[in-house]
Amino acid sequence: MDILTCRDLTLGYGEQVLVEKLNFQLPRGAYLCIVGENGAGKSTLMRTLLKLQEPLSGRIWLDEEAAAGGIGYLPQQTQTQRDFPASVREIVLSGCQARGSWHPFYTQEEKERAHFCMRRLDICQLKDCSYRKLSGGQQQRVLLARALAATDQVLLLDEPVTGLDPKATLSMYELVEKLHREGISVIMISHDVRAAAENASHILYLGDQVFFGSSDAFAKSPIGQYYLSKGGRHA
Numbered sequence: 001m002d003i004l005t006c007r008d009l010t011l012g013y014g015e016q017v018l019v020e021k022l023n024f025q026l027p028r029g030a031y032l033c034i035v036g037e038n039g040a041g042k043s044t045l046m047r048t049l050l051k052l053q054e055p056l057s058g059r060i061w062l063d064e065e066a067a068a069g070g071i072g073y074l075p076q077q078t079q080t081q082r083d084f085p086a087s088v089r090e091i092v093l094s095g096c097q098a099r100g101s102w103h104p105f106y107t108q109e110e111k112e113r114a115h116f117c118m119r120r121l122d123i124c125q126l127k128d129c130s131y132r133k134l135s136g137g138q139q140q141r142v143l144l145a146r147a148l149a150a151t152d153q154v155l156l157l158d159e160p161v162t163g164l165d166p167k168a169t170l171s172m173y174e175l176v177e178k179l180h181r182e183g184i185s186v187i188m189i190s191h192d193v194r195a196a197a198e199n200a201s202h203i204l205y206l207g208d209q210v211f212f213g214s215s216d217a218f219a220k221s222p223i224g225q226y227y228l229s230k231g232g233r234h235a
């Protein structure tokens, strides 16, 4: 059973075509890393999947059960968002709003869900702290808990380790891997090709060339070998 399907998907803005006639199917329970050149359309693809943007043509969709279970989204952070004046608990709770109809107060069930997500990501001790006073690594953990509060099925993560030091980066990768092992499908944009090839089950490479397949197949492909032999990062 597939969780994500792309059919002849063409993405871009006006006359500018970024991705042309993309076709792939991602199996349920997969961990997909989207890698590729700057400006290749990785975030545009994620925004299209979230229905925040229309494709130029073609379709991309999640299977019905996954869509009904909610989508957890961790967007790229701007400086203003890093200074957001709220407690950790409030931020994680706000993820529950993505799951159902809006109401003025959080229900007991939502409060329990937020607490469960904080426990899963080991941030209960931070729950009353101000989000803006946390380290970058702690903030990303909080945002991952928020994304998790929104879903039982699928997490979309847009460059979740950008700006983190090596230790916090490793810890973030371990958390994502743990959630994946627990049955959540993961779709993550990454700039670290080596880490992507090591951690993910599938790779989508966007750029002058396009690749979709298993991480093993990527490592053996010309584009995979090119980046992996160069140390794994691109500009």
Ligand SMILES: Nc1ncnc2c1ncn2[C@@H]1O[C@H](COP(=O)(O)OP(=O)(O)OP(=O)(O)O)[C@@H](O)[C@H]1O
Pocket (backbone or CB within 6 Å): 013, 018, 036, 037, 038, 039, 040, 041, 042, 043, 044, 045
């Ligand atoms: N709303 C928009 N209107 C017009 N052009 C846009 C819009 N959003 C993005 N673009 C352009 O589309 C291209 C692809 O952007 P996108 O953010 O999807 O790339 P990306 O692969 O995620 O890049 P990066 O690796 O740098 O984050 C860029 O040239 C960008 O300037």
